[in-house]
Amino acid sequence: GGDAASAAIATKLLPLTASTLVEVSDGDAGVAEAVCAELGRWVRSCFAIVAASVPSDTAATKSAGDCTEALIRLMHHRFRHNWEVNLPVLAGAIVAVAERHGREAVEDEEGTTFTIQMVGPGVKGLVRLRSDVNDGASRHAIENAVSIVIAGIGMEAFLGIVSLEEGDGVSKQSGKRKKQKQPAAVGGIHPDRTWLLPVLKSASA
Numbered sequence: 001g002g003d004a005a006s007a008a009i010a011t012k013l014l015p016l017t018a019s020t021l022v023e024v025s026d027g028d029a030g031v032a033e034a035v036c037a038e039l040g041r042w043v044r045s046c047f048a049i050v051a052a053s054v055p056s057d058t059a060a061t062k063s064a065g066d067c068t069e070a071l072i073r074l075m076h077h078r079f080r081h082n083w084e085v086n087l088p089v090l091a092g093a094i095v096a097v098a099e100r101h102g103r104e105a106v107e108d109e110e111g112t113t114f115t116i117q118m119v120g121p122g123v124k125g126l127v128r129l130r131s132d133v134n135d136g137a138s139r140h141a142i143e144n145a146v147s148i149v150i151a152g153i154g155m156e157a158f159l160g161i162v163s164l165e166e167g168d169g170v171s172k173q174s175g176k177r178k179k180q181k182q183p184a185a186v187g188g189i190h191p192d193r194t195w196l197l198p199v200l201k202s203a204s205a
Contacts, residue, residue, distance in 0.1 A: 011050055011059050015066035017042065022070050025079065025086055032082035039071075039089045048096045055114050065118065068093060072122050075129050083138055087126070087145035094119045095152030116161055123149055123161045131168040131192050143199050150203035158200075167192035 021042070025035040047067055053060035071093045073079075074086040097118050126149065130142045150158045167190040189197070 008059060010046070011063045014046060014050060014063045015070055017046075018067040018070035022073050025074070025082060029082065029085075033085050036082075036085040036089050040092060043089060043092045043096055047093060048099075051097045051099075054097065054118070064097060068097065068118060068122060072125060075125050080133075080138060083141035084144075087141050088148055090122060090126070091145040091148035091152070094122045094149050098153040098157060112157075116157075119153070120161050123153075123158065127162050127193075127196070128168045130195060139195075143195070146196070147199050147203045150200060155200060155204050162193075162196070164189045164193045164196065166190055 018039075021035055021039045025032050025039065027035070047064070050060045050067070051064050054064050055061045071090045074083075074090050079086050098115055126142060126146050130139060130146075133139055133142070165188050
């Protein structure tokens with residue numbers, strides 16, 4: 001009926017909404033805060049509804065994937081001055097997709113694999129981004145977003161995506177492989193990953 005047709009159109013338009021809001025979120029702090037507040041509401045309502053239909057609904061799956069790709073752009077350095085308000089939105093979207101699996105049977109391995117495929121790039125991107133920046137404000141914003149992700153998807157799911165034993169061999173921004181001269185830290189944890197330990201501890205508390 002008409003409701004189904006309206007829902008189908010809305011599902012197709014969601015990625016455009018995400019892209020538009022992302023593009024205007026690199027303004028001054030006041031604009032970014034307002035836009036990200038709207039993005040946050042959008043993630044919790046419209047996006048969460050579509051994510052709940054993944055992967056059984058093909059159109060919803062494509063829409064959720066395209067929306068996630070749009071939100072991943074928030075990690076680009078052009079948005080860096082607003083990461084404090086931008087990155088929690090991305091983290092919220094990752095959690096919204098992951099929660100879809102949480103409502104299903106635990107033994108649904110196919111669903112788990114699909115969820116990891118959907119949110120994996122965003123989760124790994126956030127973790128790698130931490131190695132790309134040196135200033136305290138950026139690192140704090142990234143750590144906060146990662147903490148939101150861990151609290152939302154669970155430590156087990158997070159560690160199923162991010163390895164503590166492997167470092168960031170490829171720089172996300174340049175795409176060039178960095179030389180890794182540092183040995184693995186005590187306990188087999190790579191130096192690029194030691195910052196995750198207090199974040200994991202805090203998120204699971």
